[in-house]
Amino acid sequence: MQPEQIKKVNIKELARLLSLSTATVSKALKDSYEISEQTKKKVQEAALKYNYTPNPYASSLRKKKSKTIAVVLPEVDDNYFSLAIKGIQAIAEEKGYHLLMYLSHEKLSIEKAIIDACTSGRVDGVLISISKESNTASHLNQLIAEQIPVVFFDRAMDVFEAPRVITNDFESGYYAANLLLEKGCKKPVFLSVSSSLPICNLRAEGFLKALTDAGFKGKANDQLIYCDGTDAENYAQVKKLLKSKKRPDAVVGSVERLAIHAYFACQELGLTIPKDLKVVAFSSLEIAPILNPSLSTITQPAFETGKKAAEILFSNIEKPGKVKASETFILPTAYFERGSTL
Amino acid sequence: MQPEQIKKVNIKELARLLSLSTATVSKALKDSYEISEQTKKKVQEAALKYNYTPNPYASSLRKKKSKTIAVVLPEVDDNYFSLAIKGIQAIAEEKGYHLLMYLSHEKLSIEKAIIDACTSGRVDGVLISISKESNTASHLNQLIAEQIPVVFFDRAMDVFEAPRVITNDFESGYYAANLLLEKGCKKPVFLSVSSSLPICNLRAEGFLKALTDAGFKGKANDQLIYCDGTDAENYAQVKKLLKSKKRPDAVVGSVERLAIHAYFACQELGLTIPKDLKVVAFSSLEIAPILNPSLSTITQPAFETGKKAAEILFSNIEKPGKVKASETFILPTAYFERGSTL
DNA sequence: CTGAAAGCGCTAACAC
DNA sequence: GTGTTAGCGCTTTCAG
Secondary structure, X not given: OOOOOOOOOOHHHHHHHHOOOHHHHHHHHOOOOOOOHHHHHHHHHHHHHOOOOOOHHHHHHHHOXXXXXXXXXXXXXXXXXXXXXXXXXXXXXXXXXXXXXXXXXXXXXXHHHHHHHHOOOOOOEEEEOOOOOOOOOHHHXXXXXXXXXXXXXXXXXXXXXXXXXXXXXXXXXXXHHHHHHHOOOOOEEEEEOOOOXXXXXXXXXXXXXXXXXXXXXXXXXXXXXXXXXXHHHHHXXXXXXXXXXXXXXXXXXXXXXXXXXXXXXXXXXOOOOOOOOEEEEEOOOOOHHHEOOOOEEEEOOHHHHHHHHHXXXXXXXXXXXXXXXXXXXXXXXXXXXXXXXX | OOOOOOOOOOHHHHHHHHOOOHHHHHHHHOOOOOOOHHHHHHHHHXXXXXXXXXXXXXHHHXXXXXXXXXXXXXXXXXXXXXXXXXXXXXXXXXXXXXXXXXXXOOOHHHHHHHHXXXXXXXXXXXXXXXXXXXXXXXXXXXXXXXXXXXXXXXXXXXXOOXXXXXXXXXXXXXXXXXXXXXXXXXXXXXXXXXXXXXXXXXXXXXXXXXXXXXXXXXXXXXXXEEOOOOHHHHHHHHHHHHHOOOOOOEEXXXXXHHHHHHHHHHHHHOOOOOOXXXXXXXXXXXXXXXXXXXXXXXXXXXXXXXXXXXXXXXXXXXXXXXXXOOOEEEEOOEEEOOHHHO
């Protein structure tokens, strides 16, 4: 049997066992210069022996620092966000911070409640990718009021000033359209997952600009479709579009899932990609090359985005104002042409 | 402008503003029966007006409850785990709990550090899917010493008694082998991601049993291969296997990623699935039907597993001992035969 | 180099 | 129905 306690010791108990004051113990554990080497050693050994771990909340309360950050996302079961979390986690771990994960499920009301929970000292900073419904920043103002740094990643908010990490969205949208035009597409359509998210709008704008530049005259209405519902609704919408008489000959999915909907819809409708429909997706899907057919992607650096956003956040936690709220970090996407646009 | 404070108020300040005691305010905010309706109303309105949110850590310290649970996983950028988190989160949100997410990156040393961080009141409970290296339970003993409920999901530990939520692994392995034998495979191989995880071993055992039952005489060595390294190493190993002269005619991936490795390796080696190699995967990949070829899967109920595990955890947080440590919950898998085993 | 004491913000026992 | 008070476990002046 190891010398294990049933009852866990706190600093007071540990101090008593060592016949020292709690102050001395506290300092010794932090390797303070005020304490003699001998005492430090004694204390640290005892801490190990009695399996002492400081109560984090007592410490947080006193120091007004929680060593915790919040990540708030619309969803987790999504390639992009999983990878972004991984990037965030990597930095948080390195810095010794804890990670509270919250999901807004694309609802502003939930996002508000989450931000509320982040106030009053629960976290030292917030990383957020906003919900589709988030058209107001009033909830985020609470955070600045409490001087809690915020950093946007991927889905940022125009009306709120905070550092943001995004990709070259307009340009990527432009590229996607051009790729399709080069292949001879006459009726390409951009499937946008939201009419409010700047990131989607920029991609859509780039896409439309390319069409205009190429001399297309069609109404934007026919070139840009919003799939702004639930997963099931979006699928139904895509399927309906592909079944209709004004079926496009190409689609660009503003997010991975919409392109996947197109794949499934084609399968169900007996359409062949790329013959009947070409597909490009904004996606960081690793297995894009083994889809049927392999999927052409505009790949976002999801992991790096998470990492970068976390780095900025910590930089602002450690030195408030270090990274200005007006700064935007643009990480480049990469283009991979594959079978879906042959 | 809304009546917003720059300085955030605490309960003392709020009490002062209302000319009440902090005790009264505290009780009023909790809708205590001791307080008059009138006072409650006044307090609640003031709380709203001054945007008061209680400091969670002060409250935790006092109540010795954190309303927080920890989820510890080997990785997040994995379909299965993303979905499991989603299930966990759904229940946590419903119960009003906060979620700390930790990644062990398959390292026991990190897992130990994580569990350490979970002690001393940081969390009220722990949901864990252990790392490949976790062959000892000493770190988890800290949790029982502090009466912190633990529940395993997916990857459980044999040597530690805690409720667990898993799938019918042996049976599923058996099924996978039989499926391949029916298709006439002569040299099927099970790709196990770990020689220590019970969940993998059970799947492997089921697989081997089916071979034995079918009269196979081969050495287990040739029928069971451990891909227990990094992603890159595992890929290299799979590729080497498929290039070797004792190339199997079928593989079962104990986890999704190994099957995906096989797909990529085949692509690179010019092998055709299912002609040259049949593939079955333990996987909850939604897009299995649109792979090239579509992937036959043994689908684990990832979301439900997360949900169930969380439910058990909360049940034990609310009523310690409600669910016995010896209980095992088995959620059934579903079989989907697709193109990779035609 | 060590210790006494105050106090972070809250809640719960106990008075009144 | 409301207030007083002690104290959760820790850190941090400030004294000695």
